Amino acid sequence: MTPQLAIFFVLAALAVLGALNLIIQRHPIHSALSLIVVMIALAGLYLLMGSEFVAAVQIIVYGGAIMVLFVFVIMLLNAGVEERTNVSKLAGVAGIPLAVALLGFLAAAIARSNESAQAGVEAGTLANTKEISTMLFKDFVYPFELTSFLILVAILGAIVLAQREKS
Amino acid sequence: MNSFLAANASLIIAFVKIALLLFIVLTVNAYLTWFERKVVAHMQSRWGPHRVGPHGLLQPLADGAKFLLKEDPTPAGVDKFTYFLAPLMALALALTSIAIIPFGPDPLPWTVWGQKVYLGIADLNIGILALFAITALSVYGVALAGWSSNSKYPLLGGLRSSAQMVSYELALTMSVVGVLLLAGSFNLRDIINAQAHHPERGIFGWNVWPQILGFFCFFVAAVAETNRVPFDLPEAESELVAGFHTEYASFKFAMFFIAEYTSMITVSCLCTIMFFGGWLSPFPASWTFAHYLPSVILIPFGLWVIWDGIRYETIFGRLVLPGIGTVLTVIGIALAIPQLQFVNEFVQGPFWLLGKIFVFLFVYVWMRGTLPRFRYDQLMSFGWKLLLPVSIANVVITAFAILMWGAR
Numbered sequence: 001m002t003p004q005l006a007i008f009f010v011l012a013a014l015a016v017l018g019a020l021n022l023i024i025q026r027h028p029i030h031s032a033l034s035l036i037v038v039m040i041a042l043a044g045l046y047l048l049m050g051s052e053f054v055a056a057v058q059i060i061v062y063g064g065a066i067m068v069l070f071v072f073v074i075m076l077l078n079a080g081v082e083e084r085t086n087v088s089k090l091a092g093v094a095g096i097p098l099a100v101a102l103l104g105f106l107a108a109a110i111a112r113s114n115e116s117a118q119a120g121v122e123a124g125t126l127a128n129t130k131e132i133s134t135m136l137f138k139d140f141v142y143p144f145e146l147t148s149f150l151i152l153v154a155i156l157g158a159i160v161l162a163q164r165e166k167s
Numbered sequence: 168m169n170s171f172l173a174a175n176a177s178l179i180i181a182f183v184k185i186a187l188l189l190f191i192v193l194t195v196n197a198y199l200t201w202f203e204r205k206v207v208a209h210m211q212s213r214w215g216p217h218r219v220g221p222h223g224l225l226q227p228l229a230d231g232a233k234f235l236l237k238e239d240p241t242p243a244g245v246d247k248f249t250y251f252l253a254p255l256m257a258l259a260l261a262l263t264s265i266a267i268i269p270f271g272p273d274p275l276p277w278t279v280w281g282q283k284v285y286l287g288i289a290d291l292n293i294g295i296l297a298l299f300a301i302t303a304l305s306v307y308g309v310a311l312a313g314w315s316s317n318s319k320y321p322l323l324g325g326l327r328s329s330a331q332m333v334s335y336e337l338a339l340t341m342s343v344v345g346v347l348l349l350a351g352s353f354n355l356r357d358i359i360n361a362q363a364h365h366p367e368r369g370i371f372g373w374n375v376w377p378q379i380l381g382f383f384c385f386f387v388a389a390v391a392e393t394n395r396v397p398f399d400l401p402e403a404e405s406e407l408v409a410g411f412h413t414e415y416a417s418f419k420f421a422m423f424f425i426a427e428y429t430s431m432i433t434v435s436c437l438c439t440i441m442f443f444g445g446w447l448s449p450f451p452a453s454w455t456f457a458h459y460l461p462s463v464i465l466i467p468f469g470l471w472v473i474w475d476g477i478r479y480e481t482i483f484g485r486l487v488l489p490g491i492g493t494v495l496t497v498i499g500i501a502l503a504i505p506q507l508q509f510v511n512e513f514v515q516g517p518f519w520l521l522g523k524i525f526v527f528l529f530v531y532v533w534m535r536g537t538l539p540r541f542r543y544d545q546l547m548s549f550g551w552k553l554l555l556p557v558s559i560a561n562v563v564i565t566a567f568a569i570l571m572w573g574a575r
Contacts, residue, residue, distance in 0.1 A: 029249065029314060036307070043300075056296035060340070064303025065333060071307070072329040075314050075322065129293075129353070 008048055015041035026081045028074045032067060039063040053129040176280035184288050185266070192265055196428040197227035203532045210536040221476070221484030231421075239417035242316065249315035254415065254422035257308025261426035261433070264301045267294050268436045269356050271516040272446050276509050286517060294355040295347070298437065299340055302392055306332040308426065309394065309401055309411050316414035324410030327543065328394065328401035334547060335391040335398075338554035342384035345565035346374050346441045359445035366452035373444040378565070382442045384558040389434040391550070394427065395531060397538040400546060435527035436520075443523050446516035458511055461518045465499030 018037035025031045039062045046055035136144050201216065201223060208215030216223030241250070269287035278284070291297050306329055313325015347353065350361035358374075365372045375382050391398035402410030412423045439445055450457040469492045476488025502511050541549065 027246075029246070029311075033249070033307075033311075036304075040304075052291075052293040053296065056293050056300045059300035060296070060303045064300070064306070065336060068303075068306055068310070068329050068333050071310055071314075072326065072333070075310065075326055075329070078322075 004048060008045070011041045011044040011048065014038075015045070026084075028079045028082070029071065032070045032074060035070070036063055036067050039067065053132060176282045180279060180282055180284055181288065184284075188265065188288060189262065192262065192429060192432065193425065195432065196425050197231065199428050199431070199528065200230065200424075201227050202528070203535065206529070206532045207536040210533075221479055221481065221488050224487075234418050234421040237417040239419065242318065242414045244317040245414070246315040246317065249311050251419075253308050253312035253315060254419045254426075256311070257305060257426040258422040258429075260301050260305040260308065261429040264298055264305075264433045265429060265436075267291055267298055267355065268433070268440070269359075269445075270520060271513075272356075272359075273513055273516065276513050290356060291354065293353045295343060295353050295358070295437075295441075298433070299336075302339075302430075303336060305426075305430070308423070312415065312423070313401070313411035316411075318414050320407040320409075321411050321413045324401040324403075324407050324413070328411060331391060331394075331398065331400060331546065331550075334550040335388040335554070338384050338550060338558050339388035339392060341555065341558035341562060342381045342388060343441060344558075344562045345378045345381040348562075348565050348569055349374060349377065355440050355445075359440055359447065362444045363447055369451040369454075370444075370449035373442065373447070375442040377568070378442060378561070380557055380561040381565075382438070384554050384561065385441070386438060388550075388554055388558075389437065390531070390534070391546075393430045393434055395431065396535040397540050398546065399540060400543060403540060405540075431528065431531055432524070435524045435531070438527050439520060439523040444519075445523075446520040448515065448519055458515060459503055461511075461514060462499045462503040465495050465502070469493065469496030469499055 015038050018034045018041060022031045022034035022038065025034060040059060043055040043058040043063065046058060204226075205215040205223070216226040219225045219229045241247075266288040269285070269290060271286035274283035274285050309328040309332075310325045313321040313323070313328065316322070346358060350358040352358065352361070362373050394401050400410075401407075402412065404410070407413070412420055415423065448457055472492030472495060473489045474492075476490075476492055477485060479485050479488055501507055502514060
């Protein structure tokens with residue numbers, strides 16, 4: 001086993017365990033902390049694929065900014081331990097079969113994916129910061145700007161909703 | 168044995184460097200507290216610590232012993248896991264960020280097992296981004312400490328801290344984009360080297376001149392990120408007892424303390440590297456006599472310490488201070504000897520870098536002795552309505568200027 005593969009398994013296990021812990025934990029802060037672990041493990045996986053820029057941005061944006069907001073809101077609302085409610089009938093009956101089916105589809109898709117897709121990942125197509133910026137600001141500039149506009153609209157909508165109560 | 172050492176040389180050198188840097192950073196932290204107390208005291212016409220050792224020089228040791236020996240009670244009703252995790256996170260992240268800083272341009276004058284040894288542990292392509300990633304995570308130390316203590320003042324401190332971090336992180340990141348555009352790289356060495364394109368200009372080649380707006384935004388936002396005066400709302404002792412670390416005692420408190428001082432050092436390093444030329448000398452490259460400046464500073468300072476030491480009140484001081492003075496003088500003389508020219512050349516980079524870092528640390532302490540704390544609403548409007556627009560304007564202006572006239 002190469003060191004890369006060993007690190008991959010450690011990070012993957014960390015991500016999966018973090019995600020599981022996120023669901024199992026009863027307290028929102030503990031769940032948020034588990035989510036941070038998942039984010040950092042994902043950043044480690046990006047780093048392993050040689051895309052340093054994406055890894056750093058993953059930690060800055062998701063691990064830092066967004067999760068700080070999560071934690072901030074949880075602390076501000078002083079949310080307590082979740083109460084266990086009666087599990088819905090549908091989830092109890094169909095939950096596990098559906099989960100297995102989804103897992104099966106994903107596994108099949110990954111197993112079927114051809115060599116070229118894997119080679120593309122291994123070559124580190126997203127390695128270079130320059131390439132990413134060229135892609136974002138040249139090749140896909142219209143979709144990129146459109147997405148920014150969508151986010152702007154969402155922010156304005158949030159402000160309008162928050163302001164309504166005052167007036 | 169020797170072949171094992173040679174085969175794993177880079178790994179062993181890295182570990183030795185990490186241990187050495189940890190030792191140096193922790194010692195500097197300890198004496199930074201001494202320095203801060205002394206400087207603030209003299210600003211307020213007091214003496215500061217001067218009982219423990221000559222000029223209070225052993226005060227940090229006494230403080231350290233106290234931190235280790237004090238009782239460490241865990242308050243009732245805390246969230247145990249998070250309560251113990253928070254100081255660990257704060258300290259670990261603060262110390263990790265130092266690893267990315269390069270401390271000198273050249274490798275050591277001799278090779279170790281055939282390896283060139285550079286000053287600095289990790290030379291990353293994404294240096295500055297990695298540093299921001301670490302800062303982005305370091306807020307959790309403070310926020311979680313505040314939340315897990317199960318007490319209202321820490322909770323308020325933690326809340327303030329997370330709000331403050333979110334508000335100032337944007338300005339912090341945007342303010343360095345100008346520097347990155349000028350350097351064309353995230354790597355800290357490249358950023359310094361980009362400021363050396365005109366060695367004849369000396370101090371006027373540094374980034375601080377074209378990036379004066381960026382520097383202003385960066386420094387203010389960085390001070391806010393380190394929770395120092397005038398942005399120390401998370402621990403505002405006049406309102407929140409001690410803010411987020413109210414419920415922490417003994418060494419867990421010391422961990423927050425060390426984390427805070429370490430991030431002060433990191434920010435000073437970053438200011439120096441990004442805006443003040445890093446290890447570049449402020450004099451034009453043709454002024455070779457400026458290379459004797461370390462000696463010119465060290466010898467008189469050493470002689471002064473000797474002179475001050477022999478008149479000191481206590482016998483211990485009369486022994487220790489002249490000793491320190493002699494060492495400093497000898498180092499100063501050694502650097503001026505022509506036979507040790509290569510040592511002098513090697514020392515130039517670290518000398519300027521550490522000198523500039525020291526200036527920034529002094530500014531930190533100076534601000535603490537001078538400025539009152541911001542009010543919470545002032546803090547928010549300052550961050551969002553002034554710093555963020557100015558830093559974005561700086562990016563636009565810099566990009567435009569580079570497009571018109573090129574980066575050099």
